[in-house]
Amino acid sequence: MTLNIADILARQPSGLPRYTSYPPANHFRPDGGPGLLDGLVSAARGAEKLSLYIHIPYCDRMCWFCGCHTKQTLRYEPLAEYVKVLVQEIALWGEKLGRRVPVSTLHLGGGSPSLLKREELAIIRAALHAAFDFSQGPEVSIEIDPSDVKDGTVADLMAFGMTRASIGVQDFDPAVQAAINRPQSFELTQSVVHTLRAAGVRSINIDALYGLPLQDKAKLACTVMQVLELEPDRIALFGYAHVPWMKPHQKLIDETTLPGAADRIASAALAARMIADFGYRPIGIDHFAKPDDSLARAARHGKLHRNFQGYTDDDAEVRLGFGPSSIGCFPGGYVQNEVATGRYTAFIQSGRPALARGLALTEDDRMRGYVIERLMCDFTVGFDELVQRFGLAALPLIGDACSIASGEYAELCWVDDSGLYMEKEAWPLVRIIAAQFDAWLKPAEQRYSKVV
Ligand SMILES: C[S@@+](CC[C@H](N)C(=O)[O-])C[C@H]1O[C@@H](n2cnc3c(N)ncnc32)[C@H](O)[C@@H]1O
Numbered sequence: 001m002t003l004n005i006a007d008i009l010a011r012q013p014s015g016l017p018r019y020t021s022y023p024p025a026n027h028f029r030p031d032g033g034p035g036l037l038d039g040l041v042s043a044a045r046g047a048e049k050l051s052l053y054i055h056i057p058y059c060d061r062m063c064w065f066c067g068c069h070t071k072q073t074l075r076y077e078p079l080a081e082y083v084k085v086l087v088q089e090i091a092l093w094g095e096k097l098g099r100r101v102p103v104s105t106l107h108l109g110g111g112s113p114s115l116l117k118r119e120e121l122a123i124i125r126a127a128l129h130a131a132f133d134f135s136q137g138p139e140v141s142i143e144i145d146p147s148d149v150k151d152g153t154v155a156d157l158m159a160f161g162m163t164r165a166s167i168g169v170q171d172f173d174p175a176v177q178a179a180i181n182r183p184q185s186f187e188l189t190q191s192v193v194h195t196l197r198a199a200g201v202r203s204i205n206i207d208a209l210y211g212l213p214l215q216d217k218a219k220l221a222c223t224v225m226q227v228l229e230l231e232p233d234r235i236a237l238f239g240y241a242h243v244p245w246m247k248p249h250q251k252l253i254d255e256t257t258l259p260g261a262a263d264r265i266a267s268a269a270l271a272a273r274m275i276a277d278f279g280y281r282p283i284g285i286d287h288f289a290k291p292d293d294s295l296a297r298a299a300r301h302g303k304l305h306r307n308f309q310g311y312t313d314d315d316a317e318v319r320l321g322f323g324p325s326s327i328g329c330f331p332g333g334y335v336q337n338e339v340a341t342g343r344y345t346a347f348i349q350s351g352r353p354a355l356a357r358g359l360a361l362t363e364d365d366r367m368r369g370y371v372i373e374r375l376m377c378d379f380t381v382g383f384d385e386l387v388q389r390f391g392l393a394a395l396p397l398i399g400d401a402c403s404i405a406s407g408e409y410a411e412l413c414w415v416d417d418s419g420l421y422m423e424k425e426a427w428p429l430v431r432i433i434a435a436q437f438d439a440w441l442k443p444a445e446q447r448y449s450k451v452v
């Protein structure tokens, strides 16, 4: 059977959540409700291990496509000042937990953490080691904009403890780069990859985008070939999310040069085929990994997870987020920090957590979240496992799965006694099936990025 993906998409809401959490973050409520944070913190105290995310909300350039929470600064002072506040927040959480909980993973994202200089990296490292237990040798991953990398940058990041690097490429074509205000040569990127490898970085990820202005299949194919030449351990191939109502600088992109739905689908499919033909294993909807990479191993064993950074093999149940806009995840719910750096700073300097929004999860949220995460990671959900975890309360969802697979979405998925399965050809459309289990979704009231 050949699916007519464009036809199926035309029958859907134009956008759907990316399901990096369930419920998606736009449903978090102001301050999350009474006692939310205290309840979550007391659960976190007993955690076996923690995953940490640190947000650096600064860049020295503004790429017009960027959907991240960041601000351009041409001076270093704002970063140095920001780090002083960040370490107060780290200490605050250390005090709240009351013991140095072991850390399994630490991710520095942004923005551009690669702008941080040796001194600020050392200050952050010292604060982290004072508040948490790093004795188990956690994975430390850092997002790197190659244009930031100067002599000594990689050595400084290694001294911080970096074990993995994630490099932003997006597209190597000069016309596409001009249309998104992101000049970045292949040679520069290649030299950063070599420096990282020579310094002993165990794993390198490269981010590329499809759906960019002026991009066509041929240009994307050239970018993919160049990315493959760099032999990264992982590749993330994201669909460009054009959301100018949320990110006004995206209005600088000429919308008439954006590829249409059919071109986006064809480009994504071609790139995915090329990457898979090179021996990478597809992971979820937008990642690829070498077969011996831990992400590929996790995918093989049904142990993949999805969080605000995308796909991960990190199975820590508690994840703390530091910095403006960062999200903390707990078995009982989510908390999100103030998005504006000024308001975030004011909270932390007054000795209070910078909580802006959050949500306590109900058992129904947890159950639907489990179904959606398994679909997004494995394209299937097993009924036995669902009932084992949630008991008889899961039966209505199994009933829903049967209706979905026998009704409008019969060409995308099927059910048998053991579970719900997506047709392989329909995997890129998994957000459509995931959305059928989303009790919070109101597509008429909310705007999301394109499904493919
Ligand atoms: C924080 S940036 C990466 C680190 C560094 N600042 C850089 O640009 O190289 C994270 C990644 O998010 C992805 N991204 C940013 N804006 C996006 C958008 N509007 N749609 C899809 N992906 C986007 C890009 O692939 C980017 O590399």
Ligand code: SF4
Pocket (backbone or CB within 6 Å): 058, 059, 061, 062, 063, 066, 067, 068, 070, 110, 111, 112, 145, 168
């Ligand atoms: S893509 Fe990276 S470098 Fe460009 S503005 Fe966004 S976070 Fe900054």
